[in-house]
Amino acid sequence: MNEPIVYGASYSVYTRIVRLALEEKRVPYQLEEIDVFAEDGLPTDYLARQPFGKIxxxxxxxxxxxxxxxxxxxxxxxxxxxxxxPEPVHEWARANQIISILDSHAYRTLVWDVFVERIRVPQKGGDADEGKIASALECAETCLDTIESLMGDGSYFLGNFPTLADVHAAPMIALFRQAPEGKELIQKSVRWIEWWNRMNDRPGMINTRSELET
Ligand SMILES: N[C@@H](CCC(=O)N[C@@H](CS)C(=O)NCC(=O)O)C(=O)O
Incomplete structure (x- = not known):
């Protein structure tokens, strides 16, 4: 079998999710850089790979x-x-449920409305929209509390090994905690702190760390 190719960018949350899955499986892969925010736009043939223009x-x-x-x-x-x-069907369903929560509620809130607004907007000379951050933090708290309520008793979300749910969450949490408010919310929960420390130390997380993380 040939090495799989990931088309994306090292700064991208969703690219990192896919890379982390490969890293956890210990599959060698190639990363073909696609900058979705490039001033010149996407390479002309990229839409044939992803018609919505996302990475x-x-x-x-x-x-x-x-x-x-x-x-x-x-x-x-x-x-x-x-x-x-996980194999037991209840844990399997929980993993899918957590992934859905992350896609539907957490990504926009944690990454765009908190991390980008608090960290990236000022870095680029703009003013953070405090109203947007405040209402996002309410939703962020619901996301964190809800996922915590779905966690099992093991070291990761659903047992003692990382699942695709952990892999989906880690790149979002990595950026969310760059914002002081995000870090503070994580620090309120021992489960989240312990989970983050474990995930963040995994080789896959270390190998895919981007310059957005300090
Ligand atoms: N549903 C897509 C979402 C991918 C996504 O939102 N990627 C972001 C980067 S992390 C992106 O391409 N953003 C560019 C944009 O929204 O214009 C997936 O699961 O792959």
């Missing part, structure tokens, strides 16, 4: 795929290495 896209042995949730499940099923979904 990442993925290719393996001629099989093209986009949507990170589909890509990480493909990686888990296709490659050898530790299983990244």
């Amino acid at each position: 990442p896209a993925f290719e393996h042995d001629g099989f093209r795929l986009f949507e990170s949730g589909a890509i990480t499940r493909y990686i888990d099923e296709t490659f050898e290495g530790p299983a990244l979904m």
Whole structure:
């Protein structure tokens, strides 16, 4: 089998989710840089890989795929290495539920409305929208509390090994905690602190760390 190719950027949360799945499976891969925010726009042929113009896209042995949730499940099923979904059906359903919460509620709130607004906007000379941050923090708290209520008793969300749910969450939390308010919310929960410290020390997280993290 050829090495899979991830088309994306090292700063991107969703690109990192796909890379982390590959890292956890210990699958060598190539990262083809696509800067989705480039002034000149996306390479002309990129929309053939991802018609919505988002990153990442993925290719393996001629099989093209986009949507990170589909890509990480493909990686888990296709490659050898530790299983990244729990087998008991209740934990399996919980992992899917957490991934859905992260996609539907956490990504925009934690990454765009808190991290980008608090850190990136001022870095680029703008003024943070305090109203946006304040209301996002309420939703962020609901996200964190809800995911915590779904966690099992193990070292990771759903047992003693990371699943695709952990892999989906870690890149979002990594940016959220760059904002002082984000860090403070995480620090309020021992479960979240312990989880973050464990996840952040994993080789995959270290290998995919970007310059956005201090
Ligand atoms: N549903 C997509 C979401 C991917 C996504 O939102 N990627 C971000 C970067 S992390 C992006 O491409 N943003 C560019 C934009 O929204 O214009 C997936 O799961 O792959």
